Each structure stands twice: as structure tokens, then as C-alpha cells.
Amino acid sequence: MKKLFFIPIFLMLFTTGCVPKSIIDDINIEAASAFDELEDDTFIGTVLIQEYLPDQSTENKTFTATANLRRDLLLNIQRQSSEPLHLGGLMVTIFGDKLADRGIIDFVDNYQRDPSIGARNFLATSSGSALQILKGEYGPRGNSDYLNNLIEHNMRYRDLPETNLHIFIRDYYTKGKDPYLPELRQINNKEVEISGLSLFKKDREVHVLPTEKMFFFKLLADRHSNGSFKVDLGIDKEAEIKSIASKRKIKLSKKYPSQVVIHIKIKGVIPEYTGDKITPQIVKEVEKALEKEVNKECLSLVKQFQEQGIDPIGFGFYHRKQIRGYDFKKWEEDYKRLTFKIKTDVNIVETGVVE
């Protein structure tokens, strides 16, 4: 019996060689990639790998190839790489302007199929060339870390609504909701910024929301959000409001089913104020002003979406879920007739450490 016990252990020791090894120093880990369309049916793709140097800095290395099929892209890039490419470390994927206009689901779908790619990957579009963004030099931690952190902290603490690979795919496959992605722009070889939000119709980019509107969009799109916004209170008086917690609820009005009521609650602080003194009265004023502003801007946003026939907030989804037995085929017609009502409650809890 004792002898028998050793057989599994021996087997486990010796059969480890049955699977090909991937030693970290002998592979190239793809850290970011960018795709764009050259002309009809020809794609160009860039893959960024990072080499970690002995002095703890990283070197960005890019490979670029063109191909007719998306699959060939990776094959062509493999041919340039001195070590086998692995997809496991992918963090950011950027789609060029032309490609986003044409549809990106083929690329995204493949990410979903590949088990080595995580669902928290960031997808983004670019204004201008997607490939150039990867070819810049953005600091010692490497380009992919830079881009990843850029998107992540803006999503967590600022105005960028939450998206990643999972959310994009989920929205794409949800009946009655369209996905959205952040748009990046390269300022120069050392700087890159978030320049807006690409709104999609299915998988085609149809509109880019400017950064000023992103705060309002996030209030509408995310169930919980935070971000900051500036309110003008007339001459020489400006207040910045940082929303620390907000909630939004979408309900279909019971009386009129074609009316959507969006209830937004914002709890915020005033970190910046240019004026004499913050009195409770001014706080009230700021609250009122922000409420008005949010109502106005959000309403114009949803009306704009309605005109464009896109539905990034997911009104169709709420129709399907809140009306029993809703025939989704009617949705396109119903959407055109939909009216909106936005109610905002702003509650400012703190005004900083000085009066």
C-alpha cells in the first residue's frame, strides 16, 4: 500500500513536462494593442510589449503589421517578435477612428472567446491615429500602465462612466442598450488625454460626446457615480462641486407609459469657491443652480440621443424589464415618441475647511 502511494506523487513530478512551459523571461507579453483600418478591408495593428529593464524602468516596444483579416494581424506580428507573444497581460485596446465607424465587434468578440484575456480590459477609441498613441513615451512605468491608469482613475473618481471589456460586451448584447467607450487623443509624443466619450449604435461609433457633457452623461448612465462640475453664480462667483455620491433611478411613469422619469440624487462637497464667503444661503443657491443645470443638460442629452436613435442609457432595456409582456419590436417606434422628465436633488454636505 505504501508503495502505491508514491506512484501518484512520482507521476505528478514527472508529467509536469507534458505541458509547454512559458517562462516569463522567454516570452513577450502583449500589454496593449491598437487597431485601425487602412483602406477597404485592410487592417493595420500595433502591439505594444514592455521589456522590464534591470534598473526597474520599462522599455516600450511596438510591432506593427497589416493584414486583410484580423486573424492574420497577430500572425504577421508574431513573425516580427523574437519571442512568442502571449496575450495574457493585455490591459488596453485602442480602436482607430475609421475602424470604430465601421464596427468593432469582430475584434471584441474574439477577446471574449480567448480565455487568457481578462474581462476588466479597457477598450477605447481614438481621435486620429490609434497606432500613434501606442508609439509615444509616457513615463517610466510604461505606456500600457500609463493608459490603463489614465482610464481607471478617471472612471473611478472623475467623469468617465464605467466601461470595460465585460461592460461593452454586455451592453452590446443587451436588447435596448448601446455601448460607449472613452476616446483618447494624443496631444504630443509625451502626452495623451481623454478627449470625449464615443457613443455607439450597436458596434459602430456614431457620436463623440465632448468632455463637458461627460459629467451629466455619467449621472445618467451609471447607477452610482462621482465627478466634479463647475457652477457659475454670476459675476465673480464660481463654485466647483465635487459629487461624492450620486444615485439615479429610471422609472416609467405609471400614468403615461411613454414618459420616463429619471431621478438623480447628488450628494456633494464644494472644494473650490471664488467669492467672499460661503453662507448657507449661497449653498442653497449653488444647489439650486446645479439642479437646474443638471436638469437642463441631462434633458438635452437624452433628447439628442433620441434624435440620433441611439440608446446608451438603456431606456429600451427598462421598457423591456418594467413593462410586463412588452413587445420589443415596437421599441424603435416607441422610442421616437418617448418623453422625459428629470428630477434632480442636490445636497451639499460640506464646504471645505474654511468658511
Added chain:
Amino acid sequence: MPNLPIEDRFKISPFLVFYMITSMQIGIGVLGYQRLIAQYANEDAWISVLIAGSLIHIIVWMMYKIMETVDGDLVTAHIYVAGNFIGKLLSTFFVFYFFTYSLTILRSYLEVIQVWMFPTMSIFWFTLAYLLLCIYIIYGGFRTVVGIAFFGIVLPAYLFLIFGFNLKFANFEHLLPILDNSFKDILLGSYHMSLTFIGFEIVLFFYPFIKNPQKSKKWAHLAILTTTLLYTGLMMLTLSFFSEEQLRKSIWATLTMWKIVQMPFVERFEYIGIATWSLVILPNFCISLWVASRLLKRIFNLQQKKGVFLISITNLIVINFIDTREQVGLINDYTGKAGFIFTFLYIPLLLVMVLIVKKVKKK
């Protein structure tokens, strides 16, 4: 020989029945059952799971009724109803049943490893290593098998904490409107839960090994309740995490859900999850091997040690012939169907037969 009483020192405490049943039920099905159910019942899939779970309570009650009446395991019940020869012939089918069960589990798990981790891994060598481990466990006797069942539940239990990561991305409005699907569709969903739920029928085979079988009843029901709630909860979470069509595409929804997990020290959590899962399916595999060899002993008087060896070797040979996704899907499907027929059709039938024979014998 057939009805030798089991010595007390080989028997197990009644509460261990809980671990036997849960560890046998939770196996390969839970990695991807969501898609199959949602295909029919859509957002009401969790109701299907609840219905299936509550029906199983009735089946467990029936199983205990059968075993109490004949005071023995399934083979005794068969002999009681149909006589020695036909009774044993009927029992032979269950050797095949548990053989297929073990094959399905191991092959499905291997498929997961091949798709998610190592595409080139050899089926033969892994099976050989795994089988040797299982043979070793079974040679330790029934109580060792029960011990493995205990650890197969307790050690991987931490995996369920991981689903906390998914809560952040869950939108429970996906579950609305409740009961929007026809009752027939919901029941069809329940029917497809078979593969995920089967495993509780093993009580029929180790009943003589339970000390105080009366007391084990409540533990059996508690086990069913636990798995039902677990599956229902996971189903609700899955439905609110994915959108309908996305779920329809995910063969292993549970594993896909782990793709969102992000921890500072591990990039891809699935690798840890899948490796841990080998501990979850270990009791599955061991118990089904044990039951099959036990049946061989009861029917053909074949020494259990030889029986285990025989079944293991057959497993090792047959598993190489199941190659593709379709074949694995097919064998999963067949095992699920066989499980459904056994538990939901055969057991009630057997109970009726046993009760009739009992009345006749009294006269």
C-alpha cells in the same frame, strides 16, 4: 453473502451524509449550468432551479421510504421486488450508470483544463495520475471516501467568496419581470437542471453504512436545501451579471464570471479556480467509482479492490475516445438524461413496486 450486515467500525455518523450528498452534487455541472436553463426560462431561470430543488426533496423522501421498507440498499430492494436473478440484472445497469457518471465528470473537467489553461495537456496521463489517486483513496475504505467528500466541500468553500467581485457588476433589474415566461418553459428549465443536481441518489447505495439511518434523513434534506439555495443564488447572480445573449454564448458561465476578478497578487483568477476545482470533483469521481465497485461486489461477488481496478482501467481506455466539444457535450447530455430517468421516473416506480410487494408478502 449478499446481505452481510456491515460492521459498526465501517459505518459513518449520520451527519456525514450531508457532506456525501453536497460533494457529490456539486461537480462539473455548476461550472456551466446557467446557459442551459436560461435557454428556456430566460430571466425566470432561478425559479426553475428552485422548483427542481424542491422536487428533489420528494425524491429523497421516496428513497428513504424504499430503503426503510427493504432495510438495505438498492440491490436489496431489487431482489426484494424482482427476485434474485432479475434483481441483480437490474442492478447491473447501475454499474454502467456510475461508470458513465465518473467518465463524464473527469472528461468534462479535462475539457475545462484544455480550453482554459493547457490546450496540449495529455488526457491519458492526467487520467492515469488521477485514477491512481482515486484507487488509493478507495483502498482506504469507505470511511476514507467519506473523508474526501468532507474535504471536497470544506477546502474549496472559499471560492464562493470570489463571487463578491461580480456583485459590483450585477444589475438585478435583469431578473424582472418575474414569471414572465410560460410555466412550461420554466419546467423545461428545471428538467435541464438534472446534470447539475444528480448525485443525491448515492444514498441508495451506501445506506447500509449509515449508523442510525433514521437520523441521517434530516441531513440529507439539509444537503439538498443547501445545494438548491446555492444554485439559485448563483443563477440569480449570473442572470444579473450577463445580458441574455451574452449568457447564451458562455459555455462555462461560472468561469467566465471569474474573469472579472482582479487581485493585486493574481492577474487571472480562473487558473486558481480551475486548479481548486480538481478538489471539488475528486469526491465526485471517488464516490462514483466506489459505488460502481461496491455494486460489482454485491452482484457478482467480485472483490471490491479488483472491481475498482477493473472500472478504472475501463475509464482510462474509454476516456481517450471522447475528443471534441460535441462529444463531451453529448456525454454530458446523456448522463443528465440518465440521471433524470433514474431519479424522477425510476425511483417513484420502484417505491410503488416495493410497497405493492410488501402488501402481497404480508398476506
